[in-house]
Amino acid sequence: MPKAPITEKHDDNAVWESLPELEKPIFRIDEKPERLWESLLYGWQHTLVDISPFVLPLAVAGAIGMSLGEKAQFINFCLFAMGIATLLQTTIGNRLPIIQGPSATLTGTLAPIAGQLGAAAMWGGIFIGGILEMFIGASRILKYLRKLFPPVVSGVVIVCIGLSLGQVAVRLMIGDGSGTNFLFGIGVILVIFFLQLKCRNLWNGILSRGAVFFAIWIVGLLIAGIFGQVNWQVVAEKPWFELPQFFPYGGPGFGWEFMIPAILAIIAGYMGSMVESLGDYAATCAVAGEKYTVSHMNKGIFAEGLGSVVAAAFGGLPCTSYTQNIGIIATTRVASRFVVQIAAVVLLLYGLCPKFGALLVAMPRSVLGGVFILVCGMIVISGIRLLQVAPDTTGNQFVAGLTLIISIGVPIYAKFGLGDAWLNEISLTLKLLLTNTVVLAVLVAIVLNVILNIILQDSPEKG
Numbered sequence: 112m113p114k115a116p117i118t119e120k121h122d123d124n125a126v127w128e129s130l131p132e133l134e135k136p137i138f139r140i141d142e143k144p145e146r147l148w149e150s151l152l153y154g155w156q157h158t159l160v161d162i163s164p165f166v167l168p169l170a171v172a173g174a175i176g177m178s179l180g181e182k183a184q185f186i187n188f189c190l191f192a193m194g195i196a197t198l199l200q201t202t203i204g205n206r207l208p209i210i211q212g213p214s215a216t217l218t219g220t221l222a223p224i225a226g227q228l229g230a231a232a233m234w235g236g237i238f239i240g241g242i243l244e245m246f247i248g249a250s251r252i253l254k255y256l257r258k259l260f261p262p263v264v265s266g267v268v269i270v271c272i273g274l275s276l277g278q279v280a281v282r283l284m285i286g287d288g289s290g291t292n293f294l295f296g297i298g299v300i301l302v303i304f305f306l307q308l309k310c311r312n313l314w315n316g317i318l319s320r321g322a323v324f325f326a327i328w329i330v331g332l333l334i335a336g337i338f339g340q341v342n343w344q345v346v347a348e349k350p351w352f353e354l355p356q357f358f359p360y361g362g363p364g365f366g367w368e369f370m371i372p373a374i375l376a377i378i379a380g381y382m383g384s385m386v387e388s389l390g391d392y393a394a395t396c397a398v399a400g401e402k403y404t405v406s407h408m409n410k411g412i413f414a415e416g417l418g419s420v421v422a423a424a425f426g427g428l429p430c431t432s433y434t435q436n437i438g439i440i441a442t443t444r445v446a447s448r449f450v451v452q453i454a455a456v457v458l459l460l461y462g463l464c465p466k467f468g469a470l471l472v473a474m475p476r477s478v479l480g481g482v483f484i485l486v487c488g489m490i491v492i493s494g495i496r497l498l499q500v501a502p503d504t505t506g507n508q509f510v511a512g513l514t515l516i517i518s519i520g521v522p523i524y525a526k527f528g529l530g531d532a533w534l535n536e537i538s539l540t541l542k543l544l545l546t547n548t549v550v551l552a553v554l555v556a557i558v559l560n561v562i563l564n565i566i567l568q569d570s571p572e573k574g
C-alpha cells in the first residue's frame with residue numbers, strides 16, 4: 112500500500128514537521144451543513160455510540176453502593192456534564208470536533224478509590240486532579256513535549272486505542288452469547304454497510320452520512336422491538352424533565368474530603384487520561400484534515416481540566432476526549448465542529464429529559480456493540496494511515512512493532528497469568544500501568560521513540 116501524501120510545513124506551532132493528509136472530509140471543522148435538521152441528524156448520531164456514559168458511571172456507583180434510583184440519577188448527571196464539557200472544548204478549548212465524557216482510564220482509578228476510601232475522598236481527588244490538569248494546559252508546558260509525539264508514536268497509540276476499545280465492543284455485542292445478540296450486532300453492521308455503499312446518492316448523500324443514526328434506530332428499536340427485546344419499561348419509568356443539581360454529592364468545604372492517597376492515585380489516572388487525549392487530538396486532526404498544533408494540545412488539556420471540575424460540580428464524572436466519535440468522523444467524513452456542538456446540546460437534553468436518554472438504555476446492548484465494533488475498526492485504520500506517513504526507518508519499525516506487542520500482551524498476561532489476587536496487592540498506579548493498554552502504549556511508544564529516534568538517531572533507509 113503506498114504511503115499517504117504529506118505536505119511539508121515549517122511552523123513552530125506544529126506538533127509534526129510534516130502534515131499527513133489522511134482524509135478529505137465532506138464537511139471540514141469550520142464548515143456546517145446548509146440545513147439545520149441535517150446538522151441535528153449528524154449531531155444526534157454522535158451521541159448514539161457513546162456507551163461510556165452508561166457503563167462507567169455504573170462502575171463507580173456500584174463501588175459507592177448507590178441504589179438503582181441513585182444510579183439512574185447519576186447517569187443523568189454525567190450526561191448533562193458531558194454536554195457542558197463538550198461545549199467548553201469546542202468553544203474555548205482546542206475547538207476540535209471532539210465529544211467529552213467520562214474517561215475509562217480515569218474511572219479505572221476512581222472506582223477502587225470510591226470503594227476503599229469512600230465517595231467524599233473520590234470527589235476531593237477529582238477536584239484537585241481537574242485543577243492540576245487545567246494548570247498543565249495553561250502553563251503551555253506541552254510545547255516542550257511535542258517531539259515525544261511524532262506520527263509513529265501517535266499512530267501506534269491510536270491503533271492500540273482502537274484495539275482496546277474493540278475488546279469492549281465485542282463483549283457488548285456477544286453479551287451472554289445468545290443468538291439474538293449476534294443477529295442484532297451483525298444486522299446493524301450490515302445496515303450501515305448498505306446505507307454507506309449503496310445509498311451514497313440518495314437524499315444528497317444524507318442517508319450515507321447518517322448511516323450510523325438510521326441503522327441504530329432501525330435495528331435497535333424497530334427490529335428489536337418486534338422481537339420484544341426493547342425494555343420499554345425503562346423509558347416509561349423515567350420523568351420527562353428534571354433539572355440538574357449543583358454539588359449534589361457535597362463540595363469543597365462541605366462534604367468532599369482531600370486525602371493524599373486518593374489525590375495521588377486519581378492524579379495518576381488523570382495523567383493516563385491526558386496522554387490518551389493527546390493521541391485523540393492527533394487522530395481527530397488526521398481524520399479532519401487539520402494540522403495538529405501545540406495549541407490544540409495546550410487548549411485541549413486546559414478545557415478537559417475545566418470540564419472535569421465543572422462536571423464534578425454537577426455530580427458527573429471527569430470528562431476526557433472520546434475516541435469512538437473520531438471513528439464516526441472517519442466513517443461519515445463529517446468533521447464539522449458545529450455538528451459536535453449540536454451533539455453537546457443533545458447530551459444536555461439527555462440530562463434534562465431522562466426519558467429521552469433512556470431510549471439508548473432500552474435497546475439491546477448488542478446493537479450498540481455492533482456499531483462500536485465498526486467504529487473501532489475505523490479508529491484502527493486511522494492509526495495505520497498515520498503510521499504510513501512516518502519515516503520508513505528501522506527505529507520506527509521497532510517503535511510500532513514492540514509497542515503493539517507489549518501494550519496488548521502485558522495486560523492479557525497480567526489478567527490471566529498473574530491473576531486478580533496478585534493485581535489487588537500492588538499499588539493502583541502499577542495496576543493501571545499493567546492492565547491499561549492505552550496508558551501502556553503511550554509510555555512504551557514514547558520511551559522507545561526517545562531511545563531509538565532521538566538518542567540513537569536512526570535515519571531513513573535509502574533506495
